[in-house]
Amino acid sequence: MQQHSLTLDLGSALVRPPDWDGWDRLAELARDSNRQLSSATRTILEEILASTLADARQQKIFDLEERAKRAVWEGRLQASLPLFRHLLQTEPGNLEARFDLSQVQNRLGLRDHEAASYREILRLDPLHSLVRHAQRKHQVVGRPLLRMRFDRWTEEGRGELARMSWWRWRLEGETALGPRWRLDVGQNRWEYHPGLFGGAFRAGGPSLTLRGEFNPWVRLDASWQRQEFASERRILGQALPDRDAGQVGLRATVGDRLDIGLGLDRLDQFVNDIGLRNGLQARQRWLSAVWAAHRRFRVQGRWTRQDLTDDNRGRLFEWEAGYRVAEHPRLWRLVVSGEARDTDRSSVFITRSGRLADILHPYWTPQSYRSRAFTLHHQADLSKRLLASTDRHQVDV
Known part of the structure; x- marks a missing residue:
């Protein structure tokens, strides 16, 4: 036996x-x-x-x-x-x-x-x-880093709704909090140049960014910043309010094929003088998913719910499908993308004596908006050594 x-x-x-x-x-x-x-x-x-x-x-x-x-x-x-x-x-x-x-x-x-x-x-x-x-x-990569950054953004269009240019200088220090976590601490200076009534408006304040991995499956990305405006500058007789903004996102990978993310954001909506004057912000809740169906084919989507501080609400759904037709180091991708936007209340323009005096909901307020796009994306990796931590020399088109 x-x-x-x-x-x-x-x-x-x-x-x-x-x-x-x-x-x-x-x-x-x-x-x-x-x-x-x-x-x-x-x-x-x-x-x-x-x-x-x-x-x-x-x-x-x-x-x-x-x-x-x-x-x-x-x-x-x-x-x-x-x-x-x-x-x-x-x-x-x-x-x-x-x-x-x-x-x-x-x-x-x-x-x-x-x-x-x-x-x-x-x-x-x-x-x-x-x-x-x-x-x-x-x-x-693991050592402390000190750097100076400069960003500039200009947005014009959609009639009177988008009229804004802003600059930002940022002195930033980055350090490691253990082998998997990085902390950025910055001091910022902003300068806004709105286009409806003119003028320059300056603000300053600190910022923090924390990002890292809990394990191979779960990652965290969080940030916060504060803007404090000079009190003597006003728009239509109103001083600009100080404000805080930030975001936190958590992403998890399931079985190497599916990446799920969720997060909360509080973002500035300064696209013109009125939004800047009102300190307009959007509180966002979002959910995203990326499905790598094949090493060459990937589909992703993101749903966002917006609650704006002027008692308006919006919804946004973005999607993208991409197929890689050529491999690294000279990568080519065919991408089809689209979005659907909807907002509860439309913008209202208030005039006095034929001149613009105010705007209710001073931002783009699309309703039942749909769009699609086709993109051919090319990326060339010119790095001498194809190592994970080496310097990157890439060209994106």
Whole structure:
């Protein structure tokens, strides 16, 4: 009876090559001194292992490496992680697999695991120049950073509704809060140039940005800023109110194919003098989804509900479908996109003596608006080294 039970175990072990678990169990069975095996049975086991285990181990290595690389090529980064780990448990000295794993860890935001992979490769091969370069770039990205930024935006159109130019200077310091989290602290100065009544209006204030990964599946992005306006400047006799704005978004990846996001935003709606005077803002709730149906084909959509501070509401749905016709480093994509917008209340223009005096809901208020677009997108990666942490030199058209 005991030998019959063992025969069943052997049979189940020998017919499961896809996961290679059977061979591992067979080797453990032979090494288990606590099992009451007859000498004949143990001899059979040892003969099977001596004749087949070496070949089976090599086939297991080839199979795991091929499946891991294919998962990365198909964009299934999460699925590749256990395959790489299983492969490296079987063949710890596989430097190519360790390096491939480090690049996957970088793309998933697992910078602590990426650093550990670099250290292990250099322990096995201290002269590995490519890994030393990647490690230096990884360390540079993790250092504190101080930079100065300048942004300029001009918007005109839709009759009197969009008449605004603004500039922003930002002194920003960035630092790491652990291997997976980054914090930006900035001091900003804005200058607004609205086009209805003219003038220049200045504001200043701090800003914070926090972003990072909880794990390979969940990511957070949050920001806040405050604007404090000079009190002596007025629009139509009214001082500009100070205001806070910000946003928080949480994204989760499900099975490498589906990326789901949700968030809350409080955004300024300054497209003309009236919106600037009123401190108009939109409180937004949004839900997004990105489905990578194939490594070349992706569909995404985002639904947004707006509650504006002037007692108006809006809804927005955006969608996009893209097909990649050429691969990296010279990528071409065909993109079809569209949007649907709707607002409860329309803009109302108030005039006195034939001149514009005020606007109720001073922004674009589309109702049952629909649009579609077709885009051909080209991106050329001119980087000398195609590493996850290296400097990017790209051209987008």
